Amino acid sequence: MNTALHNILLLLIVLTTLACNDDKTNIVVTGQIIDEITGKPIPNAEVLVHCWYHHTIDDNNLDEETLTTDDYGCYKIKFSKGHRIDVASIAKDYQPSRSHNKLKNNVIEVNLKLRRIKENPTLNSNVLYYDPSYLKVRIPAVKNGESMDFGNAQTFGFDFKSLKTNSDTTQTDLWYKIDNKEGLPSTIVTSHKGGLIPIFSNELKSSFVYDLLYEKTTAPVIGYVSLYKLTGKEKGFFIRCRNGNYGKMIFGGEELSVSVPDGQGGYYKEFGKDIICLYQSNGTTDLTYPQTDIDLKSFLRGFF
Structure with missing residues (x-):
């Protein structure tokens, strides 16, 4: 050597x-x-x-x-x-x-x-659901071909009142605008009766996703937009729902990108993100999350 x-x-x-x-x-x-x-x-x-x-x-x-x-x-x-x-x-x-x-x-x-617990019995959430909710789009393949059929693409929006997704956007508060390309969509649309305000990472004390449950606990009353171009720096959004109530959506840690057989010899692709949502049913802007029944080890590791 x-x-x-x-x-x-x-x-x-x-x-x-x-x-x-x-x-x-x-x-x-x-x-x-x-x-x-x-x-x-x-x-x-x-x-x-x-x-x-x-x-x-x-x-x-x-x-x-x-x-x-x-x-x-x-x-x-x-x-x-x-x-x-x-x-x-x-x-x-x-x-x-x-x-x-x-x-x-x-x-x-x-x-x-x-911080002392503030009881908020009218606040609903999908935080403890075992099946994650996804804001997503579904794009079928053109029959007998490899290209994607964007003309028959579906978008699955989220309804805050029921805490469920739905392909009928008239029954949801926000959804992805379908882009004529494969991949995660870049624009979120809301009901014309509602709107959203982004929450950026530099506005938060912590970088952990679930800390948004405990931070930013009061929804704004003005400043909402019905069409929003994503920058990639958003941790979540304040939501004004189509019924006038307020909520908060947090992006989880999973990004959806899968190909699934359609049962007819073809396939479709899905793109989206898992979301954690809070919904205040009493009409106020109070989004204080009072959950304390958590495992401290999971909390410290950032899983909650």
Whole structure:
């Protein structure tokens, strides 16, 4: 092996080792859980802490600890090594909160503010449904050919009152405009009696999809449009439904792109996105989501 190649290999080994050995040792995590409004400590709050460390060069693993806060709302936990600390907390009569932190040194303080539950019994949602709802289009293939029959394409809109999709857009509040091309449509249309307002990622405190359940809890009353060109930066939308009530639609993490046999020797293709929706049936703009019966581990991992 020549000297130049030998030196390059040594450099690669050093860089790989440095990249994978950023774990700190003797880690101490402390923090306090407090009421978001009053600033008072919350005793007996449940706290879940994940400490991520390098298991192998290409694999991360974690240590997990669950504890409760003391009379002053404080907690403390130690780990042998790690490079990232994730903390979530929940308490009786409070919504959950979480924080994700890359370690800069071996001591870190992670404080969380919890918001009191606001009951909202008239708010309906499809959050807990096991079958996801999809805003989508269906495009059949031209018989005896490989091209797509856009003239007979269908769009499946969403009705907030029933929390169901429907191919009859007169019975839905919003739907995709059919583009004469394969792929995810680029425009959303609403009933002329309703409208939508986009919610962008830079308007949110967290990057997690489900945090939109807890953020942006009051719908605007003006500014709605009935035709919207997607930019790809939207996390969701405020919706004014065709009956005058308000809702919120959140894009989930799945994008639909499938080919399905039509049972007649042909096939059709579907393109869309899964959606999570809230609907306020009492006519107010209050979209406060009071759900607290969740698994804290799933919440911390971003699955809820």
